[in-house]
């Protein structure tokens with residue numbers, strides 16, 4: 226089935242052309258929502274890949290991948306099948322991947338991207354991100370108390386050495402856009418003036434109880450498109466990312482009230498809020514009912530101005546992905562990672 230051909234669209238599927246888009250500084254349009262692919266140490270790569278296949282069929286076109294998620298080779302099989310069968314054309318997909326912390330060294334970015342391209346069965350990615358602004362490695366699946374004695378604090382100089390490698394892969398057209406993830410306003414101010422190619426996207430944690438308004442506004446002011454991760458408050462995140470004081474977004478009264486008045490699931494209220502705000506949420510689910518409902522939520526009407534105002538009160542400054550496993554010797558606590 227060719228995407229967008231009205232005669233070939235199953236009435237139970239979403240025509241990707243009806244999914245709203247955001248316009249980048251380059252003038253290109255990108256879908257206003259995507260699907261996350263981090264299995265949170267719970268879902269096998271095959272389950273995540275099956276969800277990606279179902280999501281492409283249903284109408285998703287943007288996918289957030291990463292080498293560290295350990296499932297790119299199986300997801301690549303799905304992309305390859307969808308492209309070869311003609312279910313979707315390459316130009317209509319927007320595929321994101323990320324370089325992991327252990328590949329920041331000289332030549333590491335290109336090596337990492339080469340492996341990702343092989344695994345994803347692609348000739349280029351649409352967006353390549355620096356996953357974290359630290360070269361600090363921890364073993365996948367480690368617990369929250371794990372620390373690596375070689376870990377170091379952020380250094381703008383070291384980061385720019387990584388960014389220069391990112392610029393080279395953009396020059397080589399192996400990534401159509403390059404971007405950053407897990408940044409702060411302070412870190413962006415330190416590096417943006419030195420970028421030959423500016424980041425087109427910043428991926429950041431963003432959900433109603435952690436709106437990051439200052440960082441969001443800063444990116445908007447710089448013409449950088451925001452991608453919001455954990456858009457539903459990541460209820461099934463790995464145990465190492467859970468602390469007793471964490472808020473459960475989908476149970477917040479501000480969200481429950483909007484969901485009840487509209488007769489929708491709280492997840493859908495979170496996504497209608499994110500897209501109305503101007504960010505691209507990348508919710509994850511392996512369950513068809515959930516990922517379909519998530520795409521449907523943003524193809525219908527979004528929140529009203531009054532509902533958007535009410536959602537401001539859901540802010541609890543509740544960062545979920547604190548990153549404590551990346552702390553360096555001498556750091557006081559996870560807050561040090563965020564300036």
Ligand SMILES: NC(=O)c1ccc[n+]([C@@H]2O[C@H](COP(=O)([O-])OP(=O)(O)OC[C@H]3O[C@@H](n4cnc5c(N)ncnc54)[C@H](OP(=O)(O)O)[C@@H]3O)[C@@H](O)[C@H]2O)c1
Nearest residue numbers: 261262263289454455456457458459461492508509510515
């Ligand atoms: N750049 C970074 O450092 C970074 C960090 C974290 C995450 N990410 C990206 O962001 C993506 C999303 O983050 P996340 O998976 O942690 O959090 P999330 O999308 O906020 O939450 C995902 C969870 O919500 C549940 N869910 C999804 N849709 C639902 C619905 N309609 N109704 C009820 N429950 C629903 C899912 O449960 P079920 O599986 O039961 O449906 C899933 O476990 C990741 O997959 C990854 O691609 C990036």
